Amino acid sequence: MSRWKPDARGRLEKAAMELYNDKGFEATTVAEIAARAEVTERTFYRYFADKREVLFQANALADVLARATATAADPLAPLEVITHALTEAAPVFEERAELVRQRQAVIAANPELQERELAKLASLVSILAHALRERGLDPTTAALAAEIGIAAFKVAFDRWINDPGRHTLAQHIRETLDATRRLTAPAEQAAATDDGSLPGQENVT
Amino acid sequence: MSRWKPDARGRLEKAAMELYNDKGFEATTVAEIAARAEVTERTFYRYFADKREVLFQANALADVLARATATAADPLAPLEVITHALTEAAPVFEERAELVRQRQAVIAANPELQERELAKLASLVSILAHALRERGLDPTTAALAAEIGIAAFKVAFDRWINDPGRHTLAQHIRETLDATRRLTAPAEQAAATDDGSLPGQENVT
DNA sequence: GCCGTGATGTCAGTTAGTGACATCACTGTA
DNA sequence: TACAGTGATGTCACTAACTGACATCACGGC
Numbered sequence: 001m002s003r004w005k006p007d008a009r010g011r012l013e014k015a016a017m018e019l020y021n022d023k024g025f026e027a028t029t030v031a032e033i034a035a036r037a038e039v040t041e042r043t044f045y046r047y048f049a050d051k052r053e054v055l056f057q058a059n060a061l062a063d064v065l066a067r068a069t070a071t072a073a074d075p076l077a078p079l080e081v082i083t084h085a086l087t088e089a090a091p092v093f094e095e096r097a098e099l100v101r102q103r104q105a106v107i108a109a110n111p112e113l114q115e116r117e118l119a120k121l122a123s124l125v126s127i128l129a130h131a132l133r134e135r136g137l138d139p140t141t142a143a144l145a146a147e148i149g150i151a152a153f154k155v156a157f158d159r160w161i162n163d164p165g166r167h168t169l170a171q172h173i174r175e176t177l178d179a180t181r182r183l184t185a186p187a188e189q190a191a192a193t194d195d196g197s198l199p200g201q202e203n204v205t
Numbered sequence: 206m207s208r209w210k211p212d213a214r215g216r217l218e219k220a221a222m223e224l225y226n227d228k229g230f231e232a233t234t235v236a237e238i239a240a241r242a243e244v245t246e247r248t249f250y251r252y253f254a255d256k257r258e259v260l261f262q263a264n265a266l267a268d269v270l271a272r273a274t275a276t277a278a279d280p281l282a283p284l285e286v287i288t289h290a291l292t293e294a295a296p297v298f299e300e301r302a303e304l305v306r307q308r309q310a311v312i313a314a315n316p317e318l319q320e321r322e323l324a325k326l327a328s329l330v331s332i333l334a335h336a337l338r339e340r341g342l343d344p345t346t347a348a349l350a351a352e353i354g355i356a357a358f359k360v361a362f363d364r365w366i367n368d369p370g371r372h373t374l375a376q377h378i379r380e381t382l383d384a385t386r387r388l389t390a391p392a393e394q395a396a397a398t399d400d401g402s403l404p405g406q407e408n409v410t
Numbered sequence: 411g412c413c414g415t416g417a418t419g420t421c422a423g424t425t426a427g428t429g430a431c432a433t434c435a436c437t438g439t440a
Numbered sequence: 441t442a443c444a445g446t447g448a449t450g451t452c453a454c455t456a457a458c459t460g461a462c463a464t465c466a467c468g469g470c
Contacts, residue, residue, distance in 0.1 A: 003466045004418065029456065040419055045458065078388055111324070118323040119316070140364065144384055147356035155349050179349055183284050184386045208435045209449065234425065245450055250427065 004039075009047045011037035016054040021102065025051075025110040052116045055103060059120065062127050064089045069131035078137060082149035083177050085128070086156075090170040093157070104161050125150045152176045209244075214252045216242035221259040226307065230256075230315040257321045260308060264325065267332050269294045274336035283342060287354035288382050290333070291361075295375040298362070309366050330355045353389075357381045 005011070015036035019028040030051055034041045048054050068088035072081045093100050107113040128146035133139060156176040160169040210216070220241035224233040235256055239246045253259050273293035277286045298305050312318040334351035338344060361381040365374040 001466085003464095008418080030458085031456080041457090042420080042459090043418060046418080049458095051457070114327070115320045115324045118327055119320045122319075122323055140360065140381075141384060141388070143363070144357065144360050144381060145388055147360055148353055148385065148388065151352035151356045152349065155345065155352060158348070159345065176345075176349060179346060180353065181389050183346070183350055183353065184282075184389045208433095213449080235427085236425080246426095247428090247451080248449060251449080254427095256426070 008037065008039050008043060012039065012044055012047055013054055013057070017103070017106075020055070020106045025106060025113055052113055055106065055113065056116055056120050060092050061089055062124060064092055065124060066127050066131050069128060070134060072135075078132065078141060078145040079148075079177070079181070081132065081135065082128075082145060082152075083174075085131075086149060086153055086173045086177070087170055089153075090168070090173055093160075094169050101161060121150055121154065148180065152180050213242065213244050213248060217244065217249055217252055218259055218262070222308075222311075225260070225311045230311060230318055257318055260311065260318065261321055261325050265297050266294055267329060269297055270329060271332050271336050274333060275339060277340075283337065283346060283350040284353075284382070284386065286337065286340065287333075287350060287357075288379075290336075291354060291358055291378045291382070292375055294358075295373070295378055298365075299374050306366060326355055326359065353385065357385050 012033060016028075016033045019033055019036065022028075030041050030044050033054075034044045037044075048057065065085050065088075068085040069081055072084045076084070107117055125143075125146045128149055129139075129142045132142035132145055137145065153173065153176075156169065156172040159176070160167070160172045163172065217238060221233075221238045224238055224241065227233075235246050235249050238259075239249045242249075253262065270290050270293075273290040274286055277289045281289070312322055330348075330351045333354055334344075334347045337347035337350055342350065358378065358381075361374065361377040364381070365372070365377045368377065
């Protein structure tokens with residue numbers, strides 16, 4: 001017989017998610033997670049750098065963003081490239097909507113986890129900026145476009161998570177990027193035109 | 206005689222800064238900081254929530270941003286308000302340039318500190334967004350403008366810190382916001398207003 | 411049938427962070 | 441002057457996150 005049950009990592013992830021959901025992140029100890037997964041605490045730390053990292057491991061997003069940025073049609077304005085990349089990335093979330101929402105609820109309940117999430121988003125900024133530089137953008141423009149792209153993504157994602165109308169994430173991304181373009185419109189337009197504001201926004205914490 | 210030397214907090218800040226600079230953040234223990242400041246570890250934690258927080262306490266920035274956003278001229282496009290607010294905030298850094306650079310070097314050397322810094326920036330986003338809502342912007346536009354504002358600030362700040370030419374932070378902010386306008390403007394305009402100040406691939410269809 | 415390897419366990423430690431309670435110069439007040 | 445209350449600090453004991461070093465032993469190759 002094999003010495004240990006297979007997929008220790010999977011069991012740890014599952015156990016952690018359940019416990020974080022159940023009693024909150026702070027209140028669960030690594031010892032508990034390990035016990036539920038039937039491994040030792042030490043094994044937990046072999047798979048995850050720290051208690052938070054369990055929630056941030058499976059990150060296909062970086063790859064998708066990098067790839068989509070690299071393969072976007074060649075002569076395209078930076079913001080169009082971003083639009084393309086983020087749109088490509090949307091399915092990553094939409095395919096596991098329920099899981100994503102659950103995970104986000106856990107994160108929203110804990111400042112330490114929010115910090116880690118911000119760090120992950122910052123690393124996405126780096127990746128995006130790098131990919132944009134590869135496309136020939138100068139470093140500053142690349143950095144700026146990447147920051148703005150992820151900023152727009154944050155807003156779109158937030159709207160998606162809290163959207164009672166259950167619109168597509170892709171749709172929120174499109175709308176948010178349109179709003180981004182409109183932000184620089186002359187004062188008269190910005191103030192006067194009502195189609196300048198996005199439909200269906202009711203919530204911000 | 207008074208029971209304790211005055212300004213424990215100040216001594217702790219100073220001790221922490223020196224040690225972080227000297228041996229790095231990770232390698233210094235709270236016990237060492239406390240010892241150097243001639244207080245106990247417990248006292249450290251009475252002043253600072255955790256080992257990182259020493260570096261992030263004195264934050265006049267939030268106030269300045271909120272105030273400047275609130276008092277900006279009334280009928281102004283969101284991005285103009287942001288421009289005004291960030292420009293007002295610049296002196297906060299410029300007045301203590303050397304200290305700021307030193308602090309930033311410490312932060313740059315440690316991921317945990319970078320996380321905390323991102324969290325602080327995120328709280329600035331909240332504050333900015335709130336102030337913009339107070340000005341009558343709808344929540345989504347406010348959130349987006351705030352995100353973009355802070356994103357631009359990050360880039361400008363980074364450029365300032367690493368600027369061998371020692372330009373003003375205010376100047377970097379202005380340039381970065383101009384670049385932002387160019388990035389987010391409709392494609393035709395982007396091409397038309399391209400004065401070539403940021404070289405690179407700019408072909409737009 | 412032996413050998414190396416990799417995933418896991420065991421153990422002993424360091425350090426961050428917290429709660430509960432003690433101390434005692436200072437301040438105001440009778 | 442005496443005395444009570446307060447607030448900043450100290451003391452102590454504890455939990456839990458993380459780490460390094462070394463042990464174990466099924467499995468797969470040779």
